[in-house]
Amino acid sequence: MLSRTADNLYWLARYVERAEYLARILEATQRLTSLPIAYIGETNEWESALATAGCAHAFFAMYDEANEENVTDFLAFSTANPSSIRSCFEVARTNARAVRTALTMEMWDAINGTWLELKRFGNGPTSREELSRFLRWVQESSLRFDGSAYRTMLRNDSYWFSRLGLYQERADNTARILDVKYHLLLPANEHVGGPLDYFQWAAILRSVSALTSYHWVYRDNVKPWLVADLLILKEEMPRSLASCYENLVRYLDAIAVAYGRQGPAQRLARGVRTRLQNTKMEDIFQNGLHEFIQEFIADNNRIGATITQQYLA
């Protein structure tokens, strides 16, 4: 298949996944900031939302204050922000148009339909209700796209490259939440936690749609170190780093088998997965949670660059 086609499929999946993630962040932040200050403390959650989305720098080049209105506009609707939800859908649809021949009708319909509907929301919702509807709609659109890919695509390199994009983006997103909130997740003896942080932990879980899963996995009330364990090491948790890497390795292997050749991307990804499999949460805390996450983000980026070099350029 054409390298450009593979590249477009990879980024198409990444952008749709990113749009969904941004919608979750906004939803969780909105919920958190609706609580009395006594429950969450004096932190500026909107600023933290920007950091989690990885675009604080670009934001403050345009705005002075991180408040609900500015941040929502910037992360959801701004055309000046290349990673806003709107921009993500625009780019995704442009990519989809460029590779129409590699998409199934259902996938095209999902992404083109989303793009057409996007116009309905104009330059942003006028009320909180409308914003909520918008954020739900974004998540549903992503589910529809992902579902149509899963259910209709041939299991060949088109599918595999689009999955690589999805899992790399997802791993990056989960890692960035952890990067911003890691201080809330340290074990009890290192962190003077308390009921104050409970809603923060819940918000983290919500932003990766894992609150219910948490209870099923641990049958315990929310404890920060278990939240970290769930998001980093639990393979059964679809947005955990371990699960993302299990999938990345699987699809990289499928490509290697089909093409009859292993390469640096396969080796690097396998290295990361092995590390996630052989590590215990205690070790991670011991050696520094923050360092671990930062290293992971760097590795994930390196693998992205390697995939590009090996297949997409």
Place this chain on the structure above:
Amino acid sequence: MPVAFDEMNGVDGRIRPAYSQLSAWLNEIRPDELDFRRREAEVLFRRIGITFAVYGEADATERLIPFDVIPRILAGNEWRTLTRGLEQRVRAINAYIKDVYGKRECLRAGVIPEDLVFQNPVFRPEMNGQKVPHDIYVHVAGIDIVRVDADTFYVLEDNARTPSGVSYMLENREIMLRLFPELFSRHRVAPVDNYPDELLATLQSVAPVGAAADPTVVLLTPGIYNSAYYEHSFLADKLGVELVEGRDLFVKGEVVYMRTTQGAKRVDVIYRRIDDDFLDPLAFRPDSILGVPGLMAAYQAGNVTLANAVGTGVADDKAVYSYMPDIVKFFLGEEPILKNVPTWRCREEEHLAYVLDNIEQLVVKEVHGSGGYGMLIGPAADKASIDIFRSKLKTHPKNFIAQPTLALSTCPTCVDSGVAPRHVDLRPFVLTGRDKIRIVPGGLTRVAMKAGSLVVNSSQGGGTKDTWVLDG
């Protein structure tokens, strides 16, 4: 202007046989039902993404071409005559281009003036003496046909470079089958959906002589911002070939390759939907970023087939058009089956004088214009535009031709006030391969949606119809 011939009602209001069922159906169907289906069709087109871009319109980068749900019908015998005429015309065009870049017998015999060829900006000196695979230049031709009465079809224009519109022919049929199954059950309509197979067979048949038995064909597009991009991606999909942009290809040792996830892959046939000028920055426009450096060298070395060939523009210029009947006679020794519209060449003194005296009754066209741009329709023009054209004609007579304002035939069309006659033309697609010429029965019918308008071009608000060729 004479009364137009209506393809359903004829001139005397008696329903013509091919339209008997359609006419009955139109009488039965409720107007709101027709309108409902029309809107349904629009939703389908929008969802499938069949859009086109109009140059110079910033706010409407993707627009729908209006689709009319009432089909245009041709009887089997009408189609057979058209087919013979089209085959003949395209055979002559291929022979003519080969001659222009080869022995130049037609020029020596004075069939066509030399300066029309050599001073033509689309003439490609690079092609002089160049052999092309199997001597075929125009693999895909779109010949625009208009009709003025029950028996007379004229060729209005030969499109021998990169004719577009075939995706509408195919999609229009799909949409019609979905929306009006009961109307199809009353007719026997010749299918068009084998066009992609015929096109692929044509393209494979013209691979360079040394190519593998299963040659690699690609479709080269200028990219997603091109007005016909939808068609490019649609065709690549139906053909099952890669849709490539210039940056996906590279040339090494005069061989063309594409960049794939598994490394370089050799390319044998390029169905290019990009103009000569932009094909290769080393050979043509150096500022082109759409093309492939070295492509022309690979082509000249005979390692790749370009469809259509480079330099076919010398056959689809409007001034050359006026010589086409002579070209048919000269190369094939046959009388042309399809007539030309009578044409005054303003390059000739008496013709120019006639045009200047009668401009109010004529259509004046720029020789190199296309898409309905740079054109004056005398009877519809105001005095100011006529004066502008008069002075243009006097300063650059060679740039213009003129034709009588034809009463193009009309077909019943769904408009705001109900069903009314609107002017139509027809673009059938003629495929020329090594083995034979293939034409699927039908083509793209374009319709001027405005009452009385003769301009069918999509860039100027024209719409399309499904075109049915019936048995018998």
